[in-house]
């Protein structure tokens with residue numbers, strides 16, 4: 736199935752548009768159906784298992800949406816994880832104060848950054864070129880986000896992520912016939928027209944095989960990479976910085 740990236744309806748709607756609000760609720764239900772929380776929790780637990788420092792874990796989520804998926808992950812991980820300083824980045828203001836408070840109850844400090852991801856990438860690159868201090872992340876995470884991009888944009892984004900993080904994890908739609916069939920059936924869980932349309936577009940723009948591995952920039956650094964199918968509908972990619980070459 737060729738990869739086709741198209742603008743999703745939700746991306747063109749204002750944050751407080753009733754159809755958008757309903758679609759974000761649908762997304763939470765879809766995550767439950769897809770088992771996203773356990774897929775992400777399992778991967779992040781595994782990726783940080785060998786961490787030996789008591790310093791807070793600095794985590795950045797790109798395209799965090801309403802922050803609720805990551806909150807579910809935080810609930811699963813908080814008992815075993817160290818302190819976490821989490822930054823939730825999205826270009827829309829979607830995160831409620833109550834969600835931030837719930838992170839606090841788990842001992843995670845969460846801050847919201849409302850910015851376009853390409854402005855974040857450009858700022859980080861500019862800071863490095865000028866020798867200005869820039870945030871370095873123990874872990875960058877993204878869920879249902881990378882599939883919005885292709886070509887030069889996707890390459891630029893992966894380059895910025897690789898330059899600014901020790902580890903990266905992403906969980907995206909799997910571009911496969913079963914997932915495509917499933918995406919045509921999301922009406923069965925009561926999804927609205929926006930979600931029904933975007934679900935199909937997301938699968939067509941999703942990833943498969945080793946597509947993200949092939950795009951990952953090494954930039955003189957040795958990385959451990961892993962790309963795999965998860966559950967029935969998801970496709971995951973993990974990268975861990977090992978050492979600089981030369």
Ligand SMILES: C[S@@+](CC[C@H](N)C(=O)[O-])C[C@H]1O[C@@H](n2cnc3c(N)ncnc32)[C@H](O)[C@@H]1O
Nearest residue numbers: 798799800804825826827850851852878879880
């Ligand atoms: C499909 S939603 C996924 C939200 C969340 N990660 C989840 O899985 O529930 C994609 C999110 O990416 C955000 N987004 C899309 N393009 C973006 C960009 N260029 N910069 C920052 N955020 C963006 C949207 O606002 C939206 O919240």
